[in-house]
Amino acid sequence: MSKKLKIIGTPVPKHDAKMRTTGEAIYGHDIKLPNMLYGAILRTQHPHAEFIIDVSEAKKLPGVVCIITADDVDTNHIGYKRDHPILKKNEANCTRDEIAAVAAETKEIAQEALKLIKVKYKVKKGLYNPHDALKKNVPQINKFSSGKFENKNIAEKFFYEHGNLEQEKKNSVAIVKRKFTLPRMTHACMATSNITAHYTKTNGKLLLYSSTQVPFLYQRDMAHALKMNPSDIRIIQPIIGGGFGSKLDMHPFEPICALLSIKTGKPVQILYSREEEFIASPTRQPMEIELTAGVDKNGNFTFREIEIIKDNGAYTSWGATTPFVIMQAFSSLYKIKACRFNALAVYTNNVFAGSFRGYGNPQATFALERVIDLLADEIGMDKAEIRLRNANTKGEITGQGLHYDTCGHKECLQTVIKKLKVEKKKVEKNNRFKRGIGYASMLHVGGGAKIYRSDGCGTTLKIDPYGFCTIITGSNEIGQGSETVLAMIAAEELGIELSKIKVINTDTDVKPWDVGVHASRTSFVAGNSLLGAINILKEKLNNKAAKLLNEKTKSFTYENGNIISPSNQQIALDKVVREMHFTEPNELAIASYFYEPSSKFQDKDFKGNVSGTYAFASQSISVEVDTYTGNVQVLDIHVAQDVGKVLNPLLLDGQIHGGILQGVGYALTEELIFKDGELLNPNFHNYKMLTAADVPNIHFYPVETNDKQGPYGAKGVGEAPLIPTAAAIANAVCNALDIEIVELPITPERVLKAIAEKKNNKKNK
């Protein structure tokens, strides 16, 4: 961009920050409608059991308005593979399973009614390990699966390859093979899951106040589930208290709430307790990754061979599709000549995962970057040097067909290596406390991801006769700050002050189509869409201004609420709009635009340029490990990220800090612990999210590569900061202690065990 920017690139605070921090913001939990009932869900007591249910006693409880079980509803299955019944009939297959739902006059009555529902269980031995589920002669876990694979408990399969793997193996002087185990982590959104459904019997319309991240896909999914016409369903998003991917899938409680409203003809609200949130909201996909990788005598990476077994849980969610992203990391992060990738998602009687910020990429990057350190050790090369040598470059087209029109990978690496080197000098080692450093990089889509027929976003833009601007955008706000960024773009281009810009983005009956918030796409896709609408609207405004100013030019600038000609004639923007509206030919100052990124659908071999652009990042991290307790203290995190262009440094910093802390939690503390399908830590007491006291020093260096596709050159940033964090921390811990880590989280106990094993190995030698 040659033009000097006034708003873009400045630290504009989130426009709703005050509202959110003072409690004025209206979340789903704050909604109260006249005659509203309260819904509650009965879940199975056993992860795997046959059951008979009797609701007759519960129905008699005064204040209970409606109770539904599978027998009372006529619905389609939900989920990515449509293998998930909304209410389960006769058989429970995971601890979350919804077997009945109540609508009552108060929350307390609804809870009391749940206790009065009689369920007789015949407990069955479940399959909680994907390897067991793959054995012969075990039962089919999901009776609604497509059954198209060779094993009845395979839910989904992915195969990808490029290059000559066998040849590259021969070219390798060192080959490393390791198996890594990745845990379940939960989003732990500050707002628990919530929905308010309002069905109007007289016209058959369903209004849902829902926290979905993808309202248009959700509308279609809901309509399919309830056998309704999608357009009879209107989705309004209240203010959303955290998404991080958890609201990409539609979950059973949502159509259940709609069904209760349809049955009763009254509004019904379901709010999760924190415990229910832990049990029944999605998780990051747990998996085992076996990675074999090689390097040639010059330190160039040769090949990667990957076998992944994912625990799909009892039903299939979007989480099953994370290999789309995982294979990108393996095929295209650092230059790699050959890659073969196999992934299986296997049904078990565990809870199912969903999408989670990073979408498989933190798992892949952990395995990949750990093995890079091991390869460097094998050939005696410096760990920074091996990464720089293999870093991706501008103009590269990867084996998978990703086009790196811009690429800040090398610059990111150079930056974080240099910054940590300065610190390394300060490092002291003593007997008890050991220090180490680690590096990791990441690659992620930065310009949307074409996984649906369109990866587009629509915008309708209007300016009113008072000079205020309304952006009606298909994209939505889940706390990431997209409303603020869009308002900044409009302010920049139209010369309207920020306080005069409104963003409307919460109502599917009003806003144009958009695929939803995911894949770090909103600023990129919705930003470009808005710029498209601005260009159209400006043409109209320019025409009118030229007439009013008797100017021949159509090239005006917009500043401080005025439209200014090259000869410095100016006219107020609101006046131009009034003249458009109220004088012939009487037209509105309104424009619509639909932006579709240049990306392509991948072919059946998963090849193709799936995103408009790609983001890169590197982190270097120093840790201090207490060898007496196993506690890992993260000292400094240096992060350099190719963001294309900084649109708002304040919001960008927020994404970086928040993402990194999620990454540190993934590395060190966060894990949902299950025993035979049951969750043992459904609370913040034992699910160890980090606290403010645990925050390390974070140093951020944005790298601007000015991608020609991005708005002002920007790329997506939201997911990237958490992706390499766990990998870099693991590398630093291994560096500090000379141990191997193949499992997350790196708990104090796992560290002490590794130290003890190392001692034993030495003794045995």
Next chain:
Amino acid sequence: MEFEIESPKNITELCKTIKSYRSKSFRFGAGYTDLLMELKKHTPRNLTVINLAQLKDVSFSSIRSTTKNIQIGAMITASKLVTDTRIEQLFPVLQQAAHNLASTQIRQVATLGGNMCTASPSGDLICAAMALQASCEIMNDDKKIHNLSIQDFFIGVRKTALKKNEFLFAINIPRNKKRTATLHSGFIKIGTRKSMECSVVSLAFHLQIDKTGKIIDAGIAIGASAPTVKFAQSACQFLIGKKINSFSEKEKEEFANKVLSYASPISDIRATAWYRKEVLFNISKGVLE
């Protein structure tokens, strides 16, 4: 979560309330940081909570000096223990334990008495008070007071020696010896994060050292390692009379093994017994380093 609540305003009213509930089910509520969690899970029918938070008697919520003791009222909050300069100077172990408790917000309401009477094996204030060899001042509903050593106060997991008509009034911590020139006193809390943590293992130590460097008194207690917090008597005796700066590696390990002999930890969701023992040995050694 439904219960009745009684809020006596002074000791006399409190004793009267306890008497009137003698045959009914009641619980005491002080800071409510543990009680509400428990009642949220399960509230017995017809439960009354006798709320201690409205008691106006200064003796309940003050720190007093006597010639022999420092007396701390049961309703003292953790944050008061953190900020009190006497506690900081005389009993660093207690100040550190209070400082490591939960979070800033919770420390504003969590009380010493609550932590003691919950009698959790991982109670941080209990562990510190035990290392300080405190005694418990117990009052009954006739306002009669008797003293019980802190080791006898705890009889099992979440069980105290308190009878139904008794409550903890205060704890007495003996003053440091006159000959004490320096203190080696501290609280080590093992967990995975720096706040909002329940001890996986804890170690409280309070060593009094004379001007020649000789240990003249020692208190060592361990938490989350047995059904109750334990006072490591033989480890204390091992230290007394020895010079603080002269321990050999072998002696350090001997001391650590003596501490460890009081531990009979379980494996649970937070850690295995193996880890608890391993780490307890290491940090015990660390006390003498």
